[in-house]
Amino acid sequence: MKLIDAHVHLSDADYAGHIDEIIGDAKNAGVVALVTNSMDLKTCQNDLKLAEKFHELVFPALGIHPWNVNMIGENELEETLDLIQKEANVVKAIGEIGLDGKYETVWEKQMLVFDRMLRLAETLDLPAIIHSRGTTEKIVEMLPSYNVKRVLLHWFSYPMKSLFKAVDAGYFITEGPPATYSSGIREVVANVPLTNFMTETDGPVTYWKHPFDGQLTKPSYIRKVVEAVAEIKKMPAEAVSEQIAKNFEYFFRIKLT
Numbered sequence: 001m002k003l004i005d006a007h008v009h010l011s012d013a014d015y016a017g018h019i020d021e022i023i024g025d026a027k028n029a030g031v032v033a034l035v036t037n038s039m040d041l042k043t044c045q046n047d048l049k050l051a052e053k054f055h056e057l058v059f060p061a062l063g064i065h066p067w068n069v070n071m072i073g074e075n076e077l078e079e080t081l082d083l084i085q086k087e088a089n090v091v092k093a094i095g096e097i098g099l100d101g102k103y104e105t106v107w108e109k110q111m112l113v114f115d116r117m118l119r120l121a122e123t124l125d126l127p128a129i130i131h132s133r134g135t136t137e138k139i140v141e142m143l144p145s146y147n148v149k150r151v152l153l154h155w156f157s158y159p160m161k162s163l164f165k166a167v168d169a170g171y172f173i174t175e176g177p178p179a180t181y182s183s184g185i186r187e188v189v190a191n192v193p194l195t196n197f198m199t200e201t202d203g204p205v206t207y208w209k210h211p212f213d214g215q216l217t218k219p220s221y222i223r224k225v226v227e228a229v230a231e232i233k234k235m236p237a238e239a240v241s242e243q244i245a246k247n248f249e250y251f252f253r254i255k256l257t
Ligand SMILES: [Zn+2]
Pocket: 007, 009, 037, 096, 202
């Protein structure tokens, strides 16, 4: 079974010193591609290094996360945009970018950074990987005013009407470990066509419930996610993983070996 982790943060401090172990775990588990999402300039630079070191397995998505917009100076935004442009031949997506409803105090800055990143995705014809906690409706309304052709709403949770709009617009969504235990996420999985779906771990998150029980997230968790999706969709796990691998190749324009 070819497994895909379309959204993980390999440059997160929690993974420091564990990268070889994480890559080994991915290979043993049959994970054939990991898209490492950056959070700021420093993690952009590190994700590029990881993608170079583990090429054919690790692919970089570069951007500034809405949680970090308040910590960056004006220069960091420009430097990050320049870096993405300079590395456009190896960058596979702009991410993780988006808007977070819990950080309303920095709303204007979130909007500014998100807008600049979406404009860059347009210019470079790259997909956008989007964080939309509490802002999904707004983002799904905003996106048609941009010419971003490939959109991924990661860890889509609600509202369901935005899911249908997103699917109609041809967007993709990813789900991870909560697909095994969260009734809300299982409902999303039940309602999204498999042709618009990919798997993620969003590692190194450590607060997953049973059967993951708060351990440092490993790429091998993807197998349990695929099995949960197969159960919900009443399909063989092999067929689910095959469709996800196809979606991955189409969405990121990466040929799996
Ligand atoms: Zn993430």
